[in-house]
Amino acid sequence: MDSLKFDSDDLGVTEDFLSRAYARMSISSSTPGSGRARIRRDAVPAVSVDELDLDFDMSYAVTPLGRICLCVVHEGTIQDHAFHGVRDDFGPGDVVLFAPHDLPYAGRICSARYNITMLDPGLLEQVAAGEGPSREPVRLTGHRPHSPSAARHLTQTIVHLRDHVLADPAVAQEPLIASTGSQLLAASVLAAFPNTARTEPTAQDRGDAHSATLRRAVAHIDDHAAEPLTVADIAAAAHVTVRALQYAFRRHLDTTPLAHLRRARLAHAHHELRAAQPGDTTVGRVAARWGFAHPGRFAALYRAAYGRHPSDTLRD
Structure with a gap:
């Protein structure tokens, strides 16, 4: 597990740190004498959870991160946040997608305390299926959750990951915990935001969801339970799509692959x-x-x- 802490009242040092910790960015402050930045990060290979406390106003412009970047605002505001024609303001309690992983973004932080959670876009592929025969990568198509309850559930998942997985290095270093926590976050992200994942099985998926598929999947789970496993891994072992696998477990066992x-x-x-x-x-x-x-x-x-x-x- 990787952890870091940062505490500085020098704007130049803060800009350098943020550029190294996230992506190349330029920041500027309108607060006289600047202020203090406090940042803590805990991470496993595919996921990081950061808590930031900036007691000054700061403008930012960020190059694409290459990772899905979520923000939960605790105090203060984030204003004029913009990417690819989208412009929005965020306040306490808001949970948002800052931008798709391959797009730059810019905005202004106003004396805010907030959480940044980043995850590898490939995690979405591990818990969902792409849309259409070309199997394009799953993408998030909206920057705000589709409902308040979805936003609350995602926030609870982030808090659980921060407090019960990453907070204890001995726990976070366990491969199964790191894998399970990362998949839980990815599934919660897909449940919260509009996306291109296709959840309903096709006619081919329904045809593939027979008892032989279930037997192959159950055997693979039993043989590899001690290893990090994803839904995509189990589906590949059963020679079916993720949707067919999920439908097979639902049809024959009234459960899900991950529950099994x-x-x-x-x-x-x-x-x-x-x-x-x-x-x-x-x-x-x-x-x-x-x-x-x-x-x-x-x-x-x-x-x-x-x-x-x-x-x-x-x-x-």
Whole structure:
């Protein structure tokens, strides 16, 4: 996991840092004597979550980041934000897409405290299917969530990722947690913003969603549960599209591929707890190793599946 902290009241130093941390940019301040910039970043390879606190007004112009860049405003305002014919202002509580990953943007930050979450655009391909036979990459087609509830859910996902995955380096370094957290963020982004992903299965997808497809997918999940897996990986192993895979699980098991993967990992955690000696490991370590970042959530899932607390299984 990568982390960094920055604290400076020198505008030139701040501009240099922001250019290195994000993309080449030019900033200017109309606040007399400038002010202080405080930034903290926690990251895994495909995702970074930054908290920024700028107590001055700053104009910015940014070259394309190459990454999907989300912004959640805590305090202050972001004004005259513009990209590709879009112009908007953001205030406290707003969660927005700053710009598509391949477009520049510009605007003005007015004494704001805000969150910047960036993710690799390829993550969208791992949890969704492109539109049409050419399988074009999935793109976000709007910069604001389609509903207040979608915005709230995305904000909650970012907070969960920040506080329960990235906040603890030992947890964030677990490959399954990093993979699961990144996919959760990508799925939440697709659920929040208008996009080109096609969710309904085609006639071919429906034809491919037979029991043999399900058997191949389940076997792949069982054989590779200890590895970072995406929906796209499972679909490729089953020789079908992501949509066909999702439809097969819905039709035959009334669940999703990722939910089945989570149950498989829970079963592995259960077997590990049964086989371990209490002094050799902890419930938290076992949970993290199998992709469960939040101990309380793991305990609730475990109790629902096995009727007892995981610590009881380890102790016995």
